[in-house]
Amino acid sequence: MIKLLKKYGVELKLKKCDLFRLIEGQKDTFLEDGFAFKMTNEEEMFKYEVILNGIYNKTKIEGEYKRFVYETQDAIQYLNYEEKQKMFNSIISETLKNLKLMKADQQIILIPYLEPFVNERYLNNYMLLTLKQHQLYVKNYQRNIEIPYQLYGLKVLRSAFSSLKGIAEDENYEYYYYDGLKKIYIFDKKEYGLVDSFPIIDKYFQGNTSLDDIREVMTYYKQPQQFINQLHELNYLSDKVHKKIMKKLK
Structure with missing residues (x-):
């Protein structure tokens, strides 16, 4: 049949497909985040799409954090960690409504090519994002389009990360x-x-x-x-x- x-x-x-053209136009985005880029077939297209949505989320949350620090630097110096986290959470709660997410064992996954505990940091431990150890870990974490499936299985394709x-x-x-x-x-x-x-x-x-x-x-x-x-x-x-x-x- x-x-x-x-x-x-x-x-x-395939090359006339809107998704293919969108991803191909983001080649520099993949390279800047540490991914090699070579898309030749439909399977790779769908897998690159998942990565692209993860990169977008990571960039968005990191950008919100930088904006938060810049706009509240005078006020937050008098707050403790929990108060700062609560304040940041109130800011990103609206941002999260517009991001493509999924859940894995009750953990919200923003970046499907990173482990659950790293995703948790982006949501609940924003101060860790400033630590050099965290930044090096994320920077040096292996980058290939198969990682999301090794971490989360086909659940990734059933999520908003995929078309x-x-x-x-x-x-x-x-x-x-x-x-x-x-x-x-x-x-x-x-x-x-x-x-x-x-x-x-x-x-x-x-x-x-x-x-x-x-x-x-x-x-x-x-x-x-x-x-x-x-x-x-x-x-x-x-x-x-x-x-x-x-x-x-x-």
Whole structure:
């Protein structure tokens, strides 16, 4: 079934994808934070997106802290640590509402390529951000696009850090949909890598897809003929392509 959808479906061009162009335009951002940058495929695109959102959060919180110190330097010299932290928390609480976050074992994760205890510092121990030891630890922490998955697993892809939308899972795999390329992606639960992907529309499709509809279609994933019929009923596959695929499946 997957081979047939790859053959008769439409492969939208990766380099014309909005997300690809966005990430490619942020090359310097990755390099400045210590990441190598080389994006050649969809899996790397999604993994760089997670990193980019983490870099954005890190930069935003550090910027808020610097602004906090500058604007309150006269007042905070008379406050103890707890009072300073409470004051800073009141400032960043609004900032956090606009950031992409996730939770891992009750810990809010702002920066998915850093460990939970480091993320905790950015939220609850702002004074540690000023320590040279902390700054060196973060600076020297290994940088590669696989780190978030080694730390948190595929939970990262199910979070706001990613444009992928979870649509199904089974014992071995998790399935995601990305509307920018109109494709379903299959990730291995143990290795966290992309196993396969396939389009769900053909070249005759016009209009928008529905995430709820796609999740419904995925309930027939183990029943190829019904799966294809469902795509056809949604007009994701034309009569012409539907007939070709069904003929091959029989």
